[in-house]
Amino acid sequence: MATPGDTVRTTPRHRVVVIGSGFGGLFGTKALRRSDVDVTMIAKTTHHLFQPLLYQVATGILSEGEIAPPTREVLAKQRNATVLLGDVTGVDLTARTVTSEVLGRTHVTPYDSLLVAAGSSQSYFGNDHFARFAPGMKSIDDALELRGRIFGAFELAELFASEGRDVSHLLTFVVVGAGPTGVEMAGQIAELARYTLKRDFRSINTSKVRVILVDAASQVLPPFGAKLGAWSQDRLERLGVEVQLGAMVVAVDERGLEVQDRDGSRRRIEAVTKVWAAGVQASPLGRTLAEQTGAALDRAGRIAVNPDLTLPGHPEVFVVGDMASLDHLPGVAQVAIQGARYAAKQIDRRIKGKAPQHPFKYFDKGSMATISRFSAVATVGKLRLSGFIAWLMWLGVHLFYITGFKNQVTALLHWAVTFIGNDRSERTATEQQIFAREALQRLDHGASELVSAPGHAPTREDLEAKALEEARLTDTGARGRSEVS
Numbered sequence: 001m002a003t004p005g006d007t008v009r010t011t012p013r014h015r016v017v018v019i020g021s022g023f024g025g026l027f028g029t030k031a032l033r034r035s036d037v038d039v040t041m042i043a044k045t046t047h048h049l050f051q052p053l054l055y056q057v058a059t060g061i062l063s064e065g066e067i068a069p070p071t072r073e074v075l076a077k078q079r080n081a082t083v084l085l086g087d088v089t090g091v092d093l094t095a096r097t098v099t100s101e102v103l104g105r106t107h108v109t110p111y112d113s114l115l116v117a118a119g120s121s122q123s124y125f126g127n128d129h130f131a132r133f134a135p136g137m138k139s140i141d142d143a144l145e146l147r148g149r150i151f152g153a154f155e156l157a158e159l160f161a162s163e164g165r166d167v168s169h170l171l172t173f174v175v176v177g178a179g180p181t182g183v184e185m186a187g188q189i190a191e192l193a194r195y196t197l198k199r200d201f202r203s204i205n206t207s208k209v210r211v212i213l214v215d216a217a218s219q220v221l222p223p224f225g226a227k228l229g230a231w232s233q234d235r236l237e238r239l240g241v242e243v244q245l246g247a248m249v250v251a252v253d254e255r256g257l258e259v260q261d262r263d264g265s266r267r268r269i270e271a272v273t274k275v276w277a278a279g280v281q282a283s284p285l286g287r288t289l290a291e292q293t294g295a296a297l298d299r300a301g302r303i304a305v306n307p308d309l310t311l312p313g314h315p316e317v318f319v320v321g322d323m324a325s326l327d328h329l330p331g332v333a334q335v336a337i338q339g340a341r342y343a344a345k346q347i348d349r350r351i352k353g354k355a356p357q358h359p360f361k362y363f364d365k366g367s368m369a370t371i372s373r374f375s376a377v378a379t380v381g382k383l384r385l386s387g388f389i390a391w392l393m394w395l396g397v398h399l400f401y402i403t404g405f406k407n408q409v410t411a412l413l414h415w416a417v418t419f420i421g422n423d424r425s426e427r428t429a430t431e432q433q434i435f436a437r438e439a440l441q442r443l444d445h446g447a448s449e450l451v452s453a454p455g456h457a458p459t460r461e462d463l464e465a466k467a468l469e470e471a472r473l474t475d476t477g478a479r480g481r482s483e484v485s
């Protein structure tokens, strides 16, 4: 009940819906904290993910919590923000609603302004079947699966070597894609094998593992230029990484992969553990928006936006980050952050009746990639840096951008363990980490098949029937898992 002195609102507040809790979604929501709006952030995960450090979760340096704090906790003090879990399956630009789903339950959220920041997923360039054996690295699930696969390969190798069997296919790791993620991943697997694990096994010599970095391009780290690319390649090779350039992956299976060299010849690499770090494809929501507005999609599925990041004919809808195509801006965190802040400011100005801002202008703060401990490359403006100085810059920038003081402190401790002590704090891996993705994909309707239908309270008979069906599928082999031998 209103008390004297309270302001009683007669008109509802402007409703902003934000799709995604990544760099664009989170920074856009935060930028609206002082605006007279109600913000609803809808995302398919409950966390904000710091993707640039996924490779450190995969290789046992950091825990998943350190790079993926709960969005709800991050926004707890922002009174005008509400967080909803949901996989957005539709946007109706005419009705101004967003439809999302969780475990078969549908939810519709109306908006006055919409900020779309659903990012991108891994691209296999039309060969999606590669994903089964060469997981990408875009989510916490991906990183934990890879951690399980990497550490699991060493375990199987130890077991089989103790029986006198050949284990070279288990001790060969292939990383596809020599961009920053691939370079960082290859460097970390090599350091893990050569330093961290070298005393832990009895039947295998982990310092003899092969780590192969494959790319169809002619240099590593193309966006960093030829000089830093050559420097990085040299560093990787000194670490024991085999860099194979001009080599295109044409087939992938459980035991290895096939590459085609520039002369057209094909060869096979026997390797159980493969990591795909080669390309990205914008969220399919881009297509939904393109169909309703006629906006063009580029080859990576990014939607063409106006210079103020809005959709053609829809000044109330902003698209930012990896999903948006404007002036060939790169798919990096700063583009998403700056774009989202720009969109938030535009919404704020509109509801205050102020004139719109100038078109969006990206300020390039530079790029960096680590090669190994104490060694990185960085470009800042015209400056080209490599080695320890670049690594210190990498450390400072990443520490600054990790969300939350608690996570910054624990990440720093874990980095000390790894970079000074050559150890890893997060080596735990379980069977479910490795096989759950495939098991879920074998279900016709994913996880929603494992819970009761919406509005349906299961009876004891229903549950028994379901258990019997599960047992039948398992017994008949309709649900199973592949073995590596």
Ligand SMILES: Cc1cc2nc3c(=O)[nH]c(=O)nc-3n(C[C@H](O)[C@H](O)[C@H](O)COP(=O)(O)OP(=O)(O)OC[C@H]3O[C@@H](n4cnc5c(N)ncnc54)[C@H](O)[C@@H]3O)c2cc1C
Pocket: 019, 020, 021, 022, 023, 024, 025, 042, 043, 044, 045, 047, 048, 049, 051, 052, 053, 054, 055, 086, 087, 088, 089, 117, 118, 119, 120, 137, 138, 180, 181, 283, 285, 320, 321, 322, 323, 331, 332, 333, 334, 336, 368
């Ligand atoms: C392994 C890796 C390393 C990287 N390293 C760097 C780096 O070193 N430096 C750098 O600048 N950039 C780096 N990037 C790129 C950078 O992370 C992205 O450019 C940035 O995250 C884009 O921000 P975004 O908001 O557009 O998308 P994201 O941050 O990917 O966020 C997308 C959000 O949308 C949600 N979402 C997606 N689809 C739906 C849906 N249908 N319904 C609801 N929610 C949905 C996701 O769950 C997520 O919360 C890296 C990326 C990866 C994968």
